[in-house]
Each structure stands twice: as C-alpha cells, then as structure tokens.
Amino acid sequence: MDEKLTIQDIARLAGVSKSSVSRVLNNYPAISQELRERVMRVVREYNFVPNVTARGLAGGKTRLVGVLTPPLTWPAIPEMLRGVAEYIERTSYEMVLYSINFENPTHTDVVDRILSLRMVSGLLAILPCDLTPHLLKHFERGLPMVMINDQEPPEHFPCPWVGVDNRTGGYQATRHLLDLGYRRIAHVMGPKRYYCAQERFEGYCQALREVGLEPDPELLLQGEFDPASGRRCARELFARERTRWPEAIFVANDQMAYGFLEVAEEQGIQIPQDVALVGFDDNLVSSHVRPPLTTVRQPFSQMGAKAIELLLKMVDPDHVLPRARAAEDEGHTEAGARMTPATGPLAAAADGSGHQLRVHETSAPYRLDGAIHIQLDTSLVVRASSVPA
Amino acid sequence: MDEKLTIQDIARLAGVSKSSVSRVLNNYPAISQELRERVMRVVREYNFVPNVTARGLAGGKTRLVGVLTPPLTWPAIPEMLRGVAEYIERTSYEMVLYSINFENPTHTDVVDRILSLRMVSGLLAILPCDLTPHLLKHFERGLPMVMINDQEPPEHFPCPWVGVDNRTGGYQATRHLLDLGYRRIAHVMGPKRYYCAQERFEGYCQALREVGLEPDPELLLQGEFDPASGRRCARELFARERTRWPEAIFVANDQMAYGFLEVAEEQGIQIPQDVALVGFDDNLVSSHVRPPLTTVRQPFSQMGAKAIELLLKMVDPDHVLPRARAAEDEGHTEAGARMTPATGPLAAAADGSGHQLRVHETSAPYRLDGAIHIQLDTSLVVRASSVPA
C-alpha cells in the first residue's frame, strides 16, 4: 500500500506546494474548494497520513495525551480506560499509557521523567492517590491536566476534575434499605482521608435523618476500602450478640462488601435474609458474586470518556472528528445496555418490588473556583444481596 | 525546574559540541571518560531529557511501542498489561495503547491508521483474534511485531510469539482430577478453531490414556469460552439422568466454569461433593467465586513482560537501561517473582488454605521456522472446587 510518502510527495502528485497540502490537512479555513479537493483526492488515493513525529516537532503539538493510572488490575480502571479508549479512537489523538505502581517509592521521579519528555500534550490522571500534590505542581506550571480523583474535596481544587456525586450515592443506598423497611442500618465507612468516603457517609446520615433516625455510633464501622478490612468489620459485627446486629449494612465500596460476603458464608449467615447488604461502585464482578451484590453504580466508562473529552478540549478545542457526535449517541446506548443484562437489574425490575434502575445522567459541567468540574450521577443497581429473589 | 532546554543549551553549558552531547546521551562507545562526565554533570544538574519528538524525527526510532489489545474489560488483559507496563517502566520506551473494539467492523482500518502514522517502532498484539491475518501483512512488510495469540498453531507461524503450553496445562488439570480418584471426567472444550482449545483437549486425552482410559465422546462438550456457553453445557450435562453424570469436569476456561457454578447453584448441585470442577486461566476473580475455582494458571503478567521484552530486543537490541538488571533482582522480587525462575520454585508456598501453588517456570525461547517463540509453563492452582476444604 503506502510506503513512506511525505507531504512533499503529495504536493508534487497534486501539483501544489507542500504548504497547501499542510493547510488542507489541518482544516485551515481560507482555502479554495478546488485546491482542497485536488489535494484530498491524492491523499485518499495514496492513503496518506502525515508523520506524527514531524508534526510534533514542527507544530509543538504531539497529538499524544498521557494517561496515568494505578495498576490495571484495580477494580474500576479497565472500565474507565475503556471509556477513554473509545473516545480517543474517534479523534486524531493517541493515548500513552503510564500504569504506575504505587508500591514503588520513586513514583514521583517516574512522573517527572514522563513529563520532561514533553511528549504528551496533556495528562489524564486517574486516581493518582498520593501523587496528587506532585501532579498539581505540573498543572500549575502549565501542563494541561484533568483528574479523576475522589479523594479531594472539589472546592478549591485547582485542577479540572471528573467525579460522581458520592453524597447522593450514599443517600441512594441507604434510602433503598430504608424503603425495604430496615431501620437498624450499619455503615462501613471508607478511610476518612478520602473525601468520597465522607460524602458517602453524609448521604447515609441524610437518608436516616429523613425518616427521623439518628446515625447510631454503634453501627458505624471504619474500613479501608479493601476486602481484608471488610472481613475484619464483618467479624467484628457478627461477633456481637445477635440482638445487636444490624438488619442491613451499607458498605462504602464493593471490595469491602466482598469481604462481608466471605465472612457471611463462613459463618453460615444468610444474605439478605439475616442481613441485607449494599455496596458502592458496581465493579464488574459484583453481579457475579453470591449473592449478586446490590450496589451504587459509578459510571466508570463514562467518567473516562468525559475526562478525556475535557482534556482534549483543553489542549485542542476543535479536536472533534466528523463522525464523533453520531457515534456518541449510538455507542453509549450500547455501553448502557451493558447495565441492564438479565443477570442483574432486570431481575430487580421484574420482581415487581418497585425498585427502579435510575439511569445516570450527565450533569452539566460547572466551574468551582475557576476550574471545571464534571460530576456524574450514580445509580442504584438492585440485586439479590438486598432483596431475596 | 527545567524549562525547555535543548541539546544545544547543554552543549554550550558544558563547553562542547552538541554532537558530543548526543553521543553521550546515546551511549556511543568511543567517547573519552572526561567528556562523558563533563556532559553528564550538566545533564544531571539541569535534569535534561532530550525531546522525544525530535529524536524520533532525526533518528527514525520513536521510542514508542504500540500495544494493541482487546477491551481491557476482558479477563486476562489487565494482568498482561501490568507485565508490559512494569517492564517498560524500566526502559526508555513508552507504551501507546490501542484498545480496540472487535464489535467495530472497521477495525482493520483502525489498525492501518495506527501503523501509517509511523509513530510506534514496534507493535505488541495481544489476542488479536480475527485481526491476525491483517497484522501479519504489516509484519511481513517489516513492522517489528510480537503476538500473544493462542488461536494459531505455533508451527509455521511467521511472527514472534509468546504463549503457554496449553497441552501440558490440560494434562495438569486432568491429572489432578485423576489423582483425586475420579475416573468419569468430562471435558468442555473451547471452540475448535482455537488452537489452544485443541491443545487443552489433547492434554486431557493424554492424561486419561496414561491411566488406561479412553476419552468418552459422551463426556465431551463443546463450548465457546464464554459464561453463557458454560451455562448451556452445564444444563445439558445436569439434565441427564444422574447415573450418566461425570464425577468431575475439566472446563477449558474459567469463564465457562463460572457458568457451571451458576447453574450448579441454581440446581442445588454441590461442588465438589457432587461434581468436581477445574477451569483454565486463573482469572483474578477465580479465587473469589463460590466455591473458589481450582484452575490451571496462565502467567499472564509474565507473558506480557516477556512479549514486550522480546519486542524491544527486536527494535533495539540494547534497550536495557542501567538500573534495569539491578531492579530486576532487588526491588522486583515482589513483582519479579513472576519474572525470574530463581524466585519461582522457592515460592511454592501454601496459599493459606494448605493447597499448594506450583509456580511456573520460564522455558527458554526457541525458534520455529525462523520466528522466535516463547512458551511459558502453566501451573495448577488447587482450590475448593476440586477438593473440599
């Protein structure tokens, strides 16, 4: 097919100057229709694609964006990246993946090295954990950046940001349990240093107060967002005399909920008959555990897509490709269909218990202290861990 | 810190020519020790990193390698990429991720676009499915490429290749069940068009014959490597009269095994008491399903690492960084237990439940018809789905 044509060759073939070819290729506004067509004909015929490297050198824009992630084996990461990849595929940009290992103490060096290469024209930082302060320095020094980071309070956070409404999420989970008639509802919090953990807790409190209940300190446990701490909390709770058990538990993330399921099975505790359980996240496996987990769904894939869209808008306001909008409607319904398979929500909808699957919607982006923030909605996914089949 | 120093600036600061700086930076052999030190001092002081883009343009090597993957939500992909990322992090290369959606009918175009950009100096194609023929064209046209692809028979496969010994894997699974005393052992095959499915089946047959048994056609089912087909096969099997049930089942991958677990739970069939179950892959979730799944482990992360190592050796034989080897021995014992056979066998530890975990070893790379092939070993992971706790 193509060997190694340059813009020069195309220019010669089309009988124009290479600057003209360049202009056509970059959608320069003031070009005669005739020239544009003449060039495009040759471009298409030879399947010409300009050399990215040269483009980067000359124009300063690399058409590469970096994506910094925790190990891909973390629960939500692959889904977020799917959203990123699907969006990026429809642009002329490419994604350079930096999957960093937080175990490595030198990870700030890694970040510096990445950025000093000046290869990426922007950075999407996904759950950067303790790297946040370091990254913010680069941001303040001018690197276009977007974060997906639920550890920091959005207020006064200087960097563009995509996240979900954790408060409402916590409310949804708790409200669901209240609607089922439960009153003694425990909450297993995430680490207090994580803002999302605080928000989910606040949502929990708000739902309780709405029905005239006050959060009971005895029913509040402290977890670490991992299965081990879930197991620990479960053992602690189930070691109490039966009368002091809660009727239901809202666990601040699915990982800890898995720990609860394990302990429950060990000890022969029936879920939801003995205790109802609701998690948060809707990880891919949550519909496959036993019993399938009722949980608050975060639209991870959509978060990734929104975040990369925002980033590209920052580095290149008109990066949008022709077929972008059409694909957005279609592709998302397909992605959305994944939300309502026969296994999970369908059963809930079918059992006539009146629980609905509220499909998330995109809130409009808003500015807080000058930085754009996009907050997406969570949605409750009802499965068998809260309502018996 | 650094603003935008060029090699020219460094040269001036060090009082040498820019070619000298370039040579030092590229480990050119014939350089005086003094010059090298003089340059490196300045380089370090200013934290200089050469511009990748310019490097790519001038030298023709981009220091970027492409990694083509199915959606990251596929079971083994994140683990493979973890291996890739951990290796790449220790080199001066970066990974450009192309996560493609096989649903998209135009994916060959996507591939062509990627490659015509001439941005990546090599491509690692992970489980490219029906894209293989198309990719091979690019390979034969000179693009350095490595595949992780278990659908094709290694013989006569022209492209460097990393995979596992599926035959021995199938043997291990079956042998394990035989050792437990089972004789009526069913096998749920993967699609016949996948070479790995055939190999696993052959391993199954070999183990049976070793103890004087002949594979029973009645106990051979055909699946499609997805949970749905697993459920289908399970229903088919368990619908037979009880005397015609197998005592144990070797399912050709974990995904299908999940389907078996679901159906078993639906129908109140006890695993392993009523039927023992062994899968293949050891996906991340397989230790968390109920009961935890006995399975043949593929060293996905190591496969990724080996594959990218091979690819980098092809595009740049001495890409190894100074700290690479040290890191491999030391800091990497944790992650590196997967990489170095040295730490392998010793780690034959119990996973808490007293079941042995045989750690796989790396076979030496060998050539087949001129193309390098690396075949890694699988290992049996015994959990509760085959031996009651």
Added chain:
DNA sequence: TTGTACGCGTTATCAG
C-alpha cells in the same frame, strides 16, 4: 576522539 553540517517531515511566517 571530537566538531561541522546536513537532513528528518511538518508547521508557521512571510511575501506575493
């Protein structure tokens, strides 16, 4: 062993 000069393929800046 080191320095000089040119080229890599594009974009941007000028004239025209």
Added chain:
DNA sequence: CTGATAACGCGTACAA
C-alpha cells in the same frame, strides 16, 4: 488564497 523558506531538536555521516 497560495507558494517559498525558515524553524523545530536531534542523530549522524563526514571531516578534522
């Protein structure tokens, strides 16, 4: 609106 021409930052023959 279009065409020369100068950067962009680095690698590398070639010369010294």
